[in-house]
Amino acid sequence: MTQKKQQTQEKNLPQMKDIPLVQLVPLRTRRADDNTMRKIRASIETCGIIEPFHVCPQPDGRYGIRSGYLRYLILMELGVEMAPCFIFDTLDLYTANHQVNHLSPLEEARMMKKALEFVPEDSVAKVFGLKKVTLRLPPNLVAQLHPTIVQEYDEGRIPRSCANELANVLPERQLAILAVMQNANKFDSAFVKSQILKTPDSEKRHIRKNTPWQENRDRKKSLTVRLQEAQDEHDFYSTLYRQLTTDLMLAVIHLREIITKKPILEYLEAHEPNALRVVQEIIEDEVHEKKT
Numbered sequence: 001m002t003q004k005k006q007q008t009q010e011k012n013l014p015q016m017k018d019i020p021l022v023q024l025v026p027l028r029t030r031r032a033d034d035n036t037m038r039k040i041r042a043s044i045e046t047c048g049i050i051e052p053f054h055v056c057p058q059p060d061g062r063y064g065i066r067s068g069y070l071r072y073l074i075l076m077e078l079g080v081e082m083a084p085c086f087i088f089d090t091l092d093l094y095t096a097n098h099q100v101n102h103l104s105p106l107e108e109a110r111m112m113k114k115a116l117e118f119v120p121e122d123s124v125a126k127v128f129g130l131k132k133v134t135l136r137l138p139p140n141l142v143a144q145l146h147p148t149i150v151q152e153y154d155e156g157r158i159p160r161s162c163a164n165e166l167a168n169v170l171p172e173r174q175l176a177i178l179a180v181m182q183n184a185n186k187f188d189s190a191f192v193k194s195q196i197l198k199t200p201d202s203e204k205r206h207i208r209k210n211t212p213w214q215e216n217r218d219r220k221k222s223l224t225v226r227l228q229e230a231q232d233e234h235d236f237y238s239t240l241y242r243q244l245t246t247d248l249m250l251a252v253i254h255l256r257e258i259i260t261k262k263p264i265l266e267y268l269e270a271h272e273p274n275a276l277r278v279v280q281e282i283i284e285d286e287v288h289e290k291k292t
Contacts, residue, residue, distance in 0.1 A: 146171035
């Protein structure tokens, strides 16, 4: 490296300095949910400011905050007077990511494991919003995973959420999905689920607990059974209706033949006029229905 290039790089390096919060001014604002703010506050109260603010000088003598706005709000609430800052000479020399990058599950697991080397477990759990910090996989889960998957988790290369999802497929398929994850450099549960969806049923683990994959199969089977039951019930009542309609038509024919006999008609008119009127109305309705 030439001396001139080295001098240029050293000149571009930010200066580290503790600056009073009253001299800091946000250059942009953003919103965060209560859970995010609670985690940031717990982290500051437990471990302090781990990452300095990224600031640059302003014409009025103050320093504009380009990274650290939420931490700035928390420190103001806590009444902290000073904060460590990286000072960049100009905005052009500011090379940090201007967007907020939330921790991925893998990064969170690595940070948690590293923090446990210096911070008590209950404090780490508070920072990450957990009731308890558990880094080792439970024995029943380990029994369902390929040893390579367990090793990848123990060495911090895949998060627990991925290990949980991989247990839904057979060990050989777990290795195939792991290779896809490594090639795509994606280590989140959503990506693993997408790979499981592509997995043939023959390579999935049929377990009793209700996973999304098992629930979908059970729901499909239940709907199929219910549809078949509805079809069978419909067929039964359709057949019954046709049979009863046929029986009624035959009965009407017989009744019409009977009441047209003069002796029977005279007897009914003399002794059962109401019954005769009902029978005649049924016959008339049936005849009218046939015509329409």
